[in-house]
Each structure stands twice: as structure tokens, then as C-alpha cells.
Amino acid sequence: MESKLFIVITVVMMSLSSMEARRFFVGEKDGWVVSPHESYNHWAERHRFQINDTLLFKYSFPDSVLYVTEDEFNHCSTTGAIQSFTDGFSEFKFNRSGPFCFITGNAEHCGRGQKLLVVVMAPRPKPTPAATTPAPVATVPAPETVSPSADIFQSPSPSPAPAESSAPGFGYSVPLIGGLTGGVATMVLVGLFRFNLI
Numbered sequence: 549m550e551s552k553l554f555i556v557i558t559v560v561m562m563s564l565s566s567m568e569a570r571r572f573f574v575g576e577k578d579g580w581v582v583s584p585h586e587s588y589n590h591w592a593e594r595h596r597f598q599i600n601d602t603l604l605f606k607y608s609f610p611d612s613v614l615y616v617t618e619d620e621f622n623h624c625s626t627t628g629a630i631q632s633f634t635d636g637f638s639e640f641k642f643n644r645s646g647p648f649c650f651i652t653g654n655a656e657h658c659g660r661g662q663k664l665l666v667v668v669m670a671p672r673p674k675p676t677p678a679a680t681t682p683a684p685v686a687t688v689p690a691p692e693t694v695s696p697s698a699d700i701f702q703s704p705s706p707s708p709a710p711a712e713s714s715a716p717g718f719g720y721s722v723p724l725i726g727g728l729t730g731g732v733a734t735m736v737l738v739g740l741f742r743f744n745l746i
Contacts, residue, residue: 569598569600569601569602569641570598570601570602571601571602571604572595572597572601572602572603572604573604573606574588574591574603574604574605574606574650574664575588575591575606576591579605579606579607580605580606580607580611580613580652580662581607581611581662582652582657582660582661582662583660583661587661588661588662588663588664589663589664589665591664592664592665592666592667596669597642597666597667597668597669598642598668598669598671599642599643599644599645599668599671600641600642600643601641601642601668602639602640602641602642603639603640603642603650603666604637604638604639605633605637605638605639605640605650606636606637607636607637607638608636609634609636610653610654611652611653611654611657612632612633612634612652612653612654613632613633613638613640613650613651613652613653614626614629614630614631614632614633614650614651614652614653615629615630615631615632615633615640615648615649615650616628616629616630616649616650616651617630617649618647618649620649620651621649621650621651621663621665624651624655624658624659624663625655626651626653626654626655626658632653634653642666642668644668645668645669645670645671646667646668646670647665647666647667647668648665648666648667648668649663649664649665649666650663650664650665650666651663651664
């Protein structure tokens with residue numbers, strides 16, 4: 549029982565940790581500058597961004613960060629920003645999957661590489677449980693009964709079809725034999741199979 553509880557707690561903790569949002573310092577120790585040690589796009593390629601993660605931009609005045617369309621990103625256009633940040637320490641939280649484009653507010657600096665393209669991964673769909681197939685129904689032909697006065701050369705008359713009952717503790721139906729209950733009938737059948745009588 550304790551091991552099952554441990555497994556459940558472990559699975560819950562793992563799923564919670566995978567849902568944790570992370571914070572990324574853009575440019576790490578360099579921050580948001582014109583000439584970082586590593587290009588911003590190379591920096592972004594080393595990370596896996598997910599919905600609810602946050603980018604942290606650290607920069608000095610008069611610099612800024614603009615969240616722009618892909619076309620504005622490609623042309624370093626600073627005129628149609630979706631959102632602009634100018635406070636020197638800005639946060640941007642991803643609210644969806646897909647591409648996000650950021651450039652500096654200085655078009656000249658953008659042309660020299662102060663821009664960032666981040667692709668946020670789509671959430672993985674939760675696996676659906678596999679369809680379960682019902683357990684097969686065990687059918688065993690009822691033994692033929694011959695009355696003592698019957699002619700041995702005469703073919704026996706067919707017996708009526710056995711009534712079926714669900715045996716307790718089993719996932720399938722077991723025919724009743726001679727009026728025996730499901731559990732007793734099951735035990736009789738197991739004995740007959742065990743001693744190769746059927």
C-alpha cells in the first residue's frame with residue numbers, strides 16, 4: 549500500500565514540475581545589448597520555451613524592447629509595435645504557442661542583431677486511455693445425459709441450452725451445470741479441465 553502511495557505522489561510531483569513556468573534572462577549576463585557574446589537567436593535555440601514561461605529583458609535607457617510582427621522583425625520596423633517596453637527591466641509572459649518576435653526600439657541596433665525570435669512549443673495533448681476490450685465469455689457445452697433405460701445405439705436427445713450466470717469474482721459468464729451456482733459450477737469446470745475430463 550505504501551509503495552502505491554509513493555508512486556502516486558511521485559507522478560503528481562512530476563506532473564506539477566512539468567507545468568512550472570520558467571523565467572529566462574534574455575542574453576543572460578549581457579542582458580539586452582547591441583553586441584552580446586552570443587547572438588540572441590542562438591541563445592533562443594538553446595532553450596525550449598513553453599506557454600506561461602517569461603522572458604526578462606534587462607537594458608539601459610534609452611534602449612527599449614518592442615514585441616512586433618514577423619514582418620516588422622524581418623525589416624527592423626519600429627513603427628507598428630504590438631507592445632513596447634521602456635522601463636529597463638521588462639517581463640514578457642508567453643500566453644500561446646508559436647513565434648514571438650522582439651526587436652530593440654533603435655532600428656540601427658536592430659539591424660546589427662539586437663533582435664530575438666522565440667518559438668514557444670505547443671502543449672502536448674494528453675494521452676487518451678486505451679480502449680479496453682471486454683473479457684471473453686467462456687462457454688462450455690453441457691454434458692449430455694443418457695437415461696439408464698435408453699438404447700445405447702440410439703443417439704441421445706440434445707439437452708436444453710444451459711442458463712448463464714455471472715460468476716462472482718470473474719469477468720466472464722460461466723454456464724450453470726445441473727443447477728449449480730456460478731461459483732460452484734466454475735470450480736467443477738476447473739476440476740474437469742484439470743483432470744482432462746473435458
